[in-house]
Amino acid sequence: xxxxxxxxxxxxxxxxxxxxxxxxxxxxxxxxxxxxxxxxxxxxxxxxxxxxxxxxxxxxxxxxxxxxxxxxxxxxxxxxxxxxxxxxxxxxxxxxxxxxxxxxxxxxxxxxxxxxxxxxxxxxxxxxxxxxxxxxxxxxxxxxxxxxxxxxxxxxxxxxxxxxxxxxxxxxxxxxxxxxxxxxxxxxxxxxxxxxxxxxxxxxxxxxxxxxxxxxxxxxxxxxxxxxxxxxxxxxxxxxxxxxxxxxxxxxxxxxxxxxxxxxxxxxxxxxxxxxxxxxxxxx
Amino acid sequence: xxxxxxxxxxxxxxxxxxxxxxxxxxxxxxxxxxxxxxxxxxxxxxxxxxxxxxxxxxxxxxxxxxxxxxxxxxxxxxxxxxxxxxxxxxxxxxxxxxxxxxxxxxxxxxxxxxxxxxxxxxxxxxxxxxxxxxxxxxxxxxxxxxxxxxxxxxxxxxxxxxxxxxxxxxxxxxxxxxxxxxxxxxxxxxxxxxxxxxxxxxxxxxxxxxxxxxxxxxxxxxxxxxxxxxxxxxxxxxxxxxxxxxxxxxxxxxxxxxxxxxxxxxxxxxxxxxxxxxxxxxxx
Numbered sequence: 001x002x003x004x005x006x007x008x009x010x011x012x013x014x015x016x017x018x019x020x021x022x023x024x025x026x027x028x029x030x031x032x033x034x035x036x037x038x039x040x041x042x043x044x045x046x047x048x049x050x051x052x053x054x055x056x057x058x059x060x061x062x063x064x065x066x067x068x069x070x071x072x073x074x075x076x077x078x079x080x081x082x083x084x085x086x087x088x089x090x091x092x093x094x095x096x097x098x099x100x101x102x103x104x105x106x107x108x109x110x111x112x113x114x115x116x117x118x119x120x121x122x123x124x125x126x127x128x129x130x131x132x133x134x135x136x137x138x139x140x141x142x143x144x145x146x147x148x149x150x151x152x153x154x155x156x157x158x159x160x161x162x163x164x165x166x167x168x169x170x171x172x173x174x175x176x177x178x179x180x181x182x183x184x185x186x187x188x189x190x191x192x193x194x195x196x197x198x199x200x201x202x203x204x205x206x207x208x209x210x211x212x213x214x215x216x217x218x219x220x221x222x223x224x225x226x227x228x229x230x231x232x233x234x235x236x237x238x239x240x241x242x243x244x245x246x247x248x249x250x251x252x253x254x255x256x257x258x259x260x261x262x263x264x265x266x267x268x269x270x271x272x273x274x275x276x277x278x279x280x281x282x283x284x
Numbered sequence: 285x286x287x288x289x290x291x292x293x294x295x296x297x298x299x300x301x302x303x304x305x306x307x308x309x310x311x312x313x314x315x316x317x318x319x320x321x322x323x324x325x326x327x328x329x330x331x332x333x334x335x336x337x338x339x340x341x342x343x344x345x346x347x348x349x350x351x352x353x354x355x356x357x358x359x360x361x362x363x364x365x366x367x368x369x370x371x372x373x374x375x376x377x378x379x380x381x382x383x384x385x386x387x388x389x390x391x392x393x394x395x396x397x398x399x400x401x402x403x404x405x406x407x408x409x410x411x412x413x414x415x416x417x418x419x420x421x422x423x424x425x426x427x428x429x430x431x432x433x434x435x436x437x438x439x440x441x442x443x444x445x446x447x448x449x450x451x452x453x454x455x456x457x458x459x460x461x462x463x464x465x466x467x468x469x470x471x472x473x474x475x476x477x478x479x480x481x482x483x484x485x486x487x488x489x490x491x492x493x494x495x496x497x498x499x500x501x502x503x504x505x506x507x508x509x510x511x512x513x514x515x516x517x518x519x520x521x522x523x524x525x526x527x528x529x530x531x532x533x534x535x536x537x538x539x540x541x542x543x544x545x546x547x548x549x550x551x552x553x554x555x556x557x558x559x560x561x562x563x564x565x566x567x568x
Contacts, residue, residue: 014511015548067547070354227298263351264299 007139010035016076017042020066029123029131030089036132037062038140039072043079048143050281051081051136052274053169055128055150055157058186059106060087065151068263074271078278081142085132087153089121102186103193109181110157111205113194122194125205129161147277151175151266152230153186159207159220166216171280173221173273175266176228179240180208186234208243219250221276223269225259291423294319300360301326304350313407313415314373320416321346322424323356327363332427334565335365335420336558337453339412339434339441342470343390345370349435352547358555362562367420369412371437373405386470387477393465394441395489397478406478409489413445431561435459435550436514437470443491443504450500455564457505457557459550460512463524464492470518492527503534505560507553509543 010022018041027034043049054065062084075082088108094117097104108124148169150158155177162172181187182202191202203209224237237253244251259265294306302325311318327333338349346368359366372392378401381388392408432453434442439461446456465471466486475486487493508521521537528535543549
């Protein structure tokens with residue numbers, strides 16, 4: 001682990017005075033080649049900067065957020081780097097891996113799989129919590145302060161990572177997160193496939209369950225569009241609201257009238273999230 | 285022409301308090317079904333608003349700019365609608381139409397073709413100058429004031445439309461435009477195919493030639509990335525600079541160090557362009 005990881009540059013674009021860069025590297029946790037993107041604000045040329053992790057949703061790669069969220073402008077102003085991992089292992093060809101949009105490739109769900117044939121590669125929890133952070137810390141001028149956010153499946157990922165790792169992330173936020181995956185179709189399909197039939201193994205990856213267990217007192221900041229097509233069946237923010245109220249867990253849940261599940265919704269409110277994270281990341 | 289055009293809604297997303305909407309319609313000019321997108325700022329719910337035309341580059345559709353430029357935020361603030369047409373006829377299957385990225389589908393070059401087999405459909409000049417404006421004026425609360433901008437092939441389109449139609453657009457700007465298509469590989473290939481072998485028929489679609497002819501005194505505002513991979517072979521901004529100087533044509537050409545041809549470049553400077561257009565669009 002003292003060896004420096006090799007990063008193969010894919011592309012580099014100047015953006016708002018900083019740089020959007022994409023890299024390929026060999027992941028040990030996932031046993032495959034992975035790609036990721038980083039936005040380095042202009043401040044990173046002269047100082048170490050804090051880092052926001054962005055976890056994307058179903059079907060996404062590292063590219064969706066960087067291209068569509070309009071986040072670079074505010075990150076450049078605030079001096080925050082952003083890293084976008086991919087959403088699943090790639091380049092493997094497991095049986096059925098590419099057959100549905102909500103399981104397998106593009107749908108890693110930020111868990112460590114325990115079931116065949118997934119357990120050899122589908123370890124996105126470890127990849128996002130441990131391996132990729134170690135890689136980016138070796139290669140970029142980061143100051144060690146981290147926050148985390150994400151959308152939909154990635155909002156779920158951000159919430160569970162923050163709740164399971166108290167004190168690690170200075171702040172957490174999410175857009176339209178899957179807050180209770182053990183109780184919705186997307187989550188149940190993914191958890192059954194990656195973690196097996198015993199729901200007892202699922203609760204460690206469920207934000208509502210983690211809040212109920214008192215895993216952390218990390219405040220949660222969430223935006224949810226009221227016209228989101230997945231609101232009632234998959235996202236169920238009222239469940240998180242209820243469990244946070246019951247357990248006195250700090251939650252800011254904003255319901256945004258008229259907004260759907262798209263990146264237009266994220267772009268509209270990403271500035272609020274970046275300023276929220278900056279407040280925590282820059283605090284002495 | 286008094287008949288109201290039918291627009292078939294494709295999608296609608298709330299964005300920065302306004303609406304991003306996509307439509308399908310039958311184009312008479314192009315003799316095919318076409319799609320386009322409009323961003324309506326929040327002000328359009330209570331008043332008629334001015335309109336910015338955005339013309340995209342090679343390989344694009346109406347979607348690239350709307351998703352990647354980060355323009356909605358500033359358009360919402362300034363009360364400007366934006367329409368993005370597609371970049372070529374669609375749904376036709378002419379011989380060789382889909383074989384290269386720089387000719388045929390996705391590469392209409394904003395000209396009226398005169399050559400077989402293109403002349404029946406490839407009339408993007410008329411579509412963007414006449415037909416689509418008439419369609420959007422019928423359906424949306426626009427106040428008749430228009431500006432135009434675009435990128436690369438679309439920057440070429442914006443410049444020639446503005447130069448050929450003095451007084452029509454209150455302002456024109458472009459990102460990395462093809463300013464002298466009669467003298468670069470992209471332009472020569474397209475013009476030969478659509479307009480035939482006689483370069484005399486090409487000059488009406490060449491910004492440098494139009495400036496030299498004194499077609500209009502419309503000031504031109506252009507941003508060009510200095511790390512643009514197409515700068516030397518295709519874009520040649522120094523040619524426009526020279527012809528504008530020679531003919532005393534007002535030109536603001538900003539060379540942006542480090543920026544390439546991508547949407548990250550556009551996103552970085554779109555705010556400047558929108559504020560420039562707003563100044564002209566809102567002037568009494």
